[in-house]
Amino acid sequence: MSILVLADHHDGQLAGTTAHVVAAAQEIARAGGGDIDVLVAGEGVSAIAEAAAKLDGVSRVWVADNAVYAHQLAEPLGALLVELADGYSHVLSSASTTGKNVMPRLAALKDVSQLSDVIAVEGIDTFCRPIYAGNAIATVKSDDALKVMTVRSTAFDAVAANGGAGIESVDKVVDNTQSSFIKEELAQSDRPELGAAKVVISGGRGMGNGENFKLLDGIADKLGAAIGASRAAVDAGYAHNDMQVGQTGKIVAPDLYIAVGISGAIQHLAGMKDSKVIVAINQDEEAPIFQVADYGLVGDLFEILPELESKL
Amino acid sequence: MKVLVAVKRVIDYNVKIRVKPDHSDVDLTNVKMAMNPFCEIAVEEAVRLKEKGVASEVVAVTVGPKAAQEQLRTAMALGADRAIHVQTDDKVESLAVAKLLKGVIDEEQPGLVILGKQAIDTDNNQTGQMLAALAGLPQGTFASEVDVQGEKVAVTREIDGGLQTVELSLPAIVTTDLRLNDPRYAKLPDIMKAKKKPLDVKTPEDYGVATGSKVSLIKVEAPAERKGGVKVGSVDELVDKLKNEAKVL
Ligand SMILES: Cc1cc2nc3c(=O)[nH]c(=O)nc-3n(C[C@H](O)[C@H](O)[C@H](O)COP(=O)(O)OP(=O)(O)OC[C@H]3O[C@@H](n4cnc5c(N)ncnc54)[C@H](O)[C@@H]3O)c2cc1C
Numbered sequence: 001m002s003i004l005v006l007a008d009h010h011d012g013q014l015a016g017t018t019a020h021v022v023a024a025a026q027e028i029a030r031a032g033g034g035d036i037d038v039l040v041a042g043e044g045v046s047a048i049a050e051a052a053a054k055l056d057g058v059s060r061v062w063v064a065d066n067a068v069y070a071h072q073l074a075e076p077l078g079a080l081l082v083e084l085a086d087g088y089s090h091v092l093s094s095a096s097t098t099g100k101n102v103m104p105r106l107a108a109l110k111d112v113s114q115l116s117d118v119i120a121v122e123g124i125d126t127f128c129r130p131i132y133a134g135n136a137i138a139t140v141k142s143d144d145a146l147k148v149m150t151v152r153s154t155a156f157d158a159v160a161a162n163g164g165a166g167i168e169s170v171d172k173v174v175d176n177t178q179s180s181f182i183k184e185e186l187a188q189s190d191r192p193e194l195g196a197a198k199v200v201i202s203g204g205r206g207m208g209n210g211e212n213f214k215l216l217d218g219i220a221d222k223l224g225a226a227i228g229a230s231r232a233a234v235d236a237g238y239a240h241n242d243m244q245v246g247q248t249g250k251i252v253a254p255d256l257y258i259a260v261g262i263s264g265a266i267q268h269l270a271g272m273k274d275s276k277v278i279v280a281i282n283q284d285e286e287a288p289i290f291q292v293a294d295y296g297l298v299g300d301l302f303e304i305l306p307e308l309e310s311k312l
Numbered sequence: 313m314k315v316l317v318a319v320k321r322v323i324d325y326n327v328k329i330r331v332k333p334d335h336s337d338v339d340l341t342n343v344k345m346a347m348n349p350f351c352e353i354a355v356e357e358a359v360r361l362k363e364k365g366v367a368s369e370v371v372a373v374t375v376g377p378k379a380a381q382e383q384l385r386t387a388m389a390l391g392a393d394r395a396i397h398v399q400t401d402d403k404v405e406s407l408a409v410a411k412l413l414k415g416v417i418d419e420e421q422p423g424l425v426i427l428g429k430q431a432i433d434t435d436n437n438q439t440g441q442m443l444a445a446l447a448g449l450p451q452g453t454f455a456s457e458v459d460v461q462g463e464k465v466a467v468t469r470e471i472d473g474g475l476q477t478v479e480l481s482l483p484a485i486v487t488t489d490l491r492l493n494d495p496r497y498a499k500l501p502d503i504m505k506a507k508k509k510p511l512d513v514k515t516p517e518d519y520g521v522a523t524g525s526k527v528s529l530i531k532v533e534a535p536a537e538r539k540g541g542v543k544v545g546s547v548d549e550l551v552d553k554l555k556n557e558a559k560v561l
């Protein structure tokens with residue numbers, strides 16, 4: 001038995017999520033799951049492979065470096081995983097948009113189920129995952145010979161990077177005639193990644209417009225925070241789609257989450273209620289967000305935000 | 313071009329679910345059911361393609377119990393031309409749903425298949441991708457824009473860092489994200505008309521698919537309940553609590 005982890009990367013760098021997925025793999029290994037290998041697939045990814053080789057607990061890094069894997073399109077990446085999966089008992093990725101895009105293809109082609117968004121390892125074949133927007137936690141046991149799963153990275157502490165695994169290249173190259181990359185429009189930001197930030201401040205419909213979202217900037221600067229948004233704020237065009245926190249957006253669990261002008265719909269709570277400390281700022285004292293907030297401040301955000309910025 | 317849309321019957325998105333006292337599952341008795349919101353977006357997109365003259369026919373399909381025909385009627389009220397119901401009372405898991413939908417694709421030969429990105433009950437986010445792999449088709453998941461041009465479709469996808477556009481050869485599989493469109497509401501005359509539209513009932517056996525799964529549900533529990541905290545009276549008090557009580561500043 002051994003475990004394969006699909007590395008996440010973007011902009012030529014190993015994504016932080018990978019160290020969390022390796023931590024989940026270590027729990028499976030401790031339960032009897034064997035060695036942990038990591039696959040880095042992309043174009044021009046040698047530096048990423050070196051970073052992956054440093055992660056604690058990793059035995060070997062496979063590198064598939066070829067133009068066909070650029071942008072990690074689902075069709076070639078899925079085919080590559082199918083080639084590599086033989087001999088592994090578990091294949092894991094983070095529940096990133098790349099992991100969600102490709103892992104079900106691997107599962108289907110191996111005729112096994114996929115376990116999505118795993119938050120706890122109970123044994124080599126038994127795992128916990130949230131369902132119904134996190135309002136229930138299911139414990140499921142898989143009797144499939146190959147376990148394919150995506151892992152919620154915020155549920156596992158990252159492993160350190162003191163290791164030195166060997167790096168080997170994958171010679172087999174798959175071809176892809178069905179899909180091609182056209183373009184990417186990535187939001188540019190110097191702020192920490194939403195999923196990894198220690199502090200997140202999010203704005204909702206109460207912000208009123210996109211210009212007002214700037215009221216969050218100064219506070220985010222002072223706290224080193226990432227900025228998030230509710231779906232209503234994204235739908236209204238106040239914020240980019242990649243800022244949406246919630247059941248169908250990003251899941252965050254920072255030390256401090258500040259919800260500003262957000263009512264607290266179950267879909268939003270699903271994305272942030274595992275935060276350590278929650279602060280809610282809302283003018284409606286009946287807003288459901290106050291039911292999960294450690295500290296609630298009732299009032300007008302347009303008065304509160306500038307004052308908060310000046311007092312931090 | 314024929315467009316196939318997969319719709320799923322799920323609990324209404326406003327319902328807060330409860331876990332059964334014996335932890336065997338969630339309690340769905342008397343819970344309001346509806347079409348999965350992402351599937352409504354899928355139906356809307358297919359109907360718009362027909363209104364633009366890109367699609368010639370829209371076929372809705374669901375896998376589920378008899379009651380799921382309500383959601384097929386809704387899809388037809390929204391503009392689907394006919395429907396296929398693969399009827400089963402089993403708990404059909406994503407892989408088996410994908411196998412059944414593959415069977416429907418083989419029979420219907422659609423140019424485009426649109427699914428929701430995720431069902432809001434199981435939150436799996438996998439059926440469309442599994443279907444694409446089984447049918448040997450390319451996929452455009454989490455779509456916020458779909459543009460059919462001749463033999464190809466350009467799909468703009470909501471990804472972690474922003475947006476990505478890919479071009480796929482047709483036939484292809486698309487899964488919808490929230491911002492693809494704003495679904496319309498069904499009008500009463502259309503709801504009446506939908507009652508007369510054709511609805512074919514099939515069984516999993518018709519497609520030679522076994523609905524069993526090797527994944528078993530051990531137990532379902534409520535998550536750790538978060539207690540509401542205190543209301544603070546001022547920004548000063550908030551900053552003080554965050555510094556000295558919560559120690560997060
Ligand atoms: C399929 C589906 C998936 C969804 N996924 C998500 C998801 O992933 N993430 C998500 O967030 N939502 C999601 N939603 C939407 C969710 O149901 C809510 O509609 C949404 O979260 C509401 O956003 P909001 O709190 O910003 O807006 P509202 O509910 O409109 O709340 C705005 C709040 O701002 C307050 N306010 C207004 N002005 C001020 C002021 N001047 N000062 C202080 N407070 C003020 C108001 O009191 C109010 O509480 C989803 C919905 C569906 C159907």
Ligand SMILES: Cc1cc2nc3c(=O)[nH]c(=O)nc-3n(C[C@H](O)[C@H](O)[C@H](O)COP(=O)(O)OP(=O)(O)OC[C@H]3O[C@@H](n4cnc5c(N)ncnc54)[C@H](O)[C@@H]3O)c2cc1C
Pocket residue numbers: 140318319320321337338348350351354373374375376403404405406409426427428429430431432433434435436437438439440525527528529
């Ligand atoms: C352990 C376990 C317990 C379960 N318990 C229950 C239960 O208590 N009650 C119950 O009803 N089901 C139960 N199921 C079945 C489950 O709810 C889903 O039907 C199944 O997992 C497929 O949907 P999904 O949520 O995985 O799809 P996702 O991949 O999240 O859905 C994406 C899209 O796929 C399409 N799609 C998904 N399912 C269908 C369908 N049936 N017909 C047409 N299109 C579809 C839709 O377009 C949907 O938007 C259980 C499954 C398992 C594994």
